[in-house]
Amino acid sequence: PKEIDRADYLSFYREQFHDWSEPAEIIHTRGEGVVEFTALFFIPSQAPYGLYTGDPPKGPQLYSKQVLVMNDCRDLLPDYLRFVRGMVDSPDLSLNISREALQHTRHLQIIRNHLEKKVIDAFKSVLSNDRKKYEELWTEFGKAIKGGIFMDYKNTEKLQDLLIFDTSHSPDRKTTLKEYVDRMSEGQKAIYYVTGESRSAVERLPQMDVFKEKKVEVLYFLDKVDEFLTQHLREYDGKRLQSISRGELDLDAGRSDDQQADGGREDNYKELIEFMHKRLSDKVKEVRISKRLISSPVCLVSSDSGYSLNMERLMREANQPIFKATRILEVNPQHGVIKTMQRLLNDSRCEPKLSNYCHLLYDQALLIDNDKIEDPVKFTSIISELFIDAYGQPL
Template sequence: YDELVNSLGTIARSGSLEFLEKIKDKNEQETLEIIGQFGVGFYSAFMVSDKVEVQTKSPYSDKGYLFRSSGIETYEIEEVEGLPTGTTVTLYLRKKTKEDSYDEYLEEYAIRKLIKKYSDYIRYPIRMEVKKSVPKKDEEGKDIEGKYEDVYEIETMNSMTPIWKKSKKDLTDEELNEFYKQKYYDYQDPLTSIYINVEVALNYTALIFLPQKPPFNLYSEKYEKGLQLYSKGVFVMDKCKELVPDYLRFIKGLVDSADLPLNISREILQKNRALEKIATNVEKKIIAKLEGMLKDEREKYLEFYKAFGVNLKYGVYDNFGEKKELLENLLLYPTVKQGDYITLKEYVEQMPSDQEYIYYASGKTKEQVLALPQMDLLKNKGYDVLILTEDIDEFVMQVMQEYDKKKFKSINQGDLDLLSKEDEKKIDELTEDKKSLLEALKEVLKDDVADVVISKRLTTSPVCLVSSEGLSFEMEKYIASLPSAEKPKAKRILEINPKHQLFQALERLFNDHDEKFGDYADLLYSQALLIEGLPLKDPVAFSNKMTELLVRAAKY
């Protein structure tokens, strides 16, 4: 009697009313989420019933009781004679309405579906009397063709033993793969799986799967991350986002813990210390798995990285680089010299003794990066260059700043600091000597560039465009693609190769006060824009000037 008052009575008096208030005016999806929060116990009975009765008798008592409630603050308990030991719960379903078909819960398929979703893995059997149509038999026990009869059988509806309750040594890859495909609706095997079983202060089991490919909507706002959450085998919720950091949003799997309450809600989840510890440990196990894959199964890791490497980069960038030390050794980049993907550790190990920085270059494609004129000096020095082709890459570099005490340096930005003091002096002297020419070019291009300088990095190409430290061209292009009001631009600096014939031609035009000097300067700048993959200010004007130049050249 006391148990009924303290447990069911408390729920009926307050909890069920609060529960009903929560689901009032909710749509179907929101209602399902609330079911997940509360479990499918006594609370949810009032979702479909206008009255609930519980007949129960303890094996340690001679008395039986009937509990009755409509879920509206009141309940009744009365003593009942002759009850067998055990508990019977009877739901009096609400009447069918235009909006809700409560009578569907009398259908076998609906009950099967509920059991499969919420209670398939509890360790006690859930049995139901089901109707089956079987062939009629003749006197000799043979089937009568075309004749059937209905029979009733008791059938166990739940699996009872979840795959994750098996010991790790008894689990085969085939079992795990089939479970993954059926549970998470993927036609491909997972790339790998991670089994976690912790039996210390906090008890839980986890099964984590890394898919081979990202789902089509992984990066959309509607995509929901999260692991399935179970408590003692009872389904609690489908997408527990608190278990998964954003950068691992692609993982699939589940966590089952006996240390989490069945009625856990979103509010409780956010403050639950046990769940925080589970989430932290699951993250560490996934990172350890990836580190092992990188070390021992390079091709497999490369397959993973091509599918989800961008997620790891977002993990580094997020929260001002909070996880950069955790993730930096998992990053891979193709390079100019190596071609294939290498780690930052491998890059540093292969650096010549006189190389001070880790150099990188950004572009839309690998081919575009390899063609950058800024590569000239690096190639001559024998220095390798990381190739960055994803939008997030330069943001990651700015957050990381350095690796193994080696600073990152973009070949598209600022001074590369590669010249000797003697060569630096020569450039300074040449700059002073050509000051008038450089100022004239700067005047022509004053609306487009911050400065025009003698290049310290070009050896064969006539011109290149670089940005100052800070916002890069790739960042500028990415931000320009966003639906934001502000479109900041990188500070543009035009660098000219003084050894190139084009520079000498410009100098002649300038000294001769030729009216075509401005056109040539503009063409030079447009050429630099095209090399960087930046849009031309006026494509029609550029085309007309090029046509005029070609016609003039053809006459000679």
């Protein structure tokens, strides 16, 4: 390989694969021992047509003693590397071998393992030596590599260090999991992440407020595949991955003792919590005091087990049979709306209005979570009543 000029590689690549853009990486390798082979592979600079649309590009070509055995040998690389182009020549393979027989040969598995490692090593090298180039490659192939973890948990350990994500730490630079862990403050036990459609959308979520105030970094999982990725990527370097919208959360947001004592404890709002849960029992499993809200009166979270709210939404969009996520409504006792409801609770005449406010807050939480309101007519009716209550009956 050292004797071949780069210009020759580029000329061969363009002629063979009809791609006039320069490949990002060239991998020329040999294997000796149980099986002998020579392989020439190219990581393209752009995703091949059909990579993510159900019409993936052809697999590598397989030769034996320079005679073409198979023009589309997808078994030479795992599916998550289906964007890699190239060819393999091995004198140890029969010219007449069938695809079915090839799949079960030990020789193929040895070649496949070798090539997979070489491609992963090439990505790691770019990540270490040319971050800008790596982030450009990640834009093209990141979803495919994430799919490698989602499709087979055995790939997690070898692929997790290739992952990069948007992060609250930097507006213009992605981060690896290792870089996140290296920045973690002493005592932080989890790697926090949030799922959403865009950076701007997740940064507006009320669940983010406490992390901003505490200056705790949050990873932004913005690809749809990221939600599925978390099914296998549950921890890294001994730190569990924790969604900011799932389960219990107790970050000290730096509030004073006076603020926490001012009705912040659940026992001070026990009656209101019970009232809200009774009115919303068909919609939420639990209503509880939030330890993550600062600026918003309410938010929806899901339990640590079962579907997340985002997973439920993705499955619904895909028209797949779904299980409902366990919904938990968290309320912020420091917010004026909740304090007002607490005051009205002592007046029995206000019970119908309080019931409406419970449904209004639930719908508000749905909207914040980019979900659909179950009854838009009722929602707008309650809003209208609020205007009338505030400004009097119309003339």
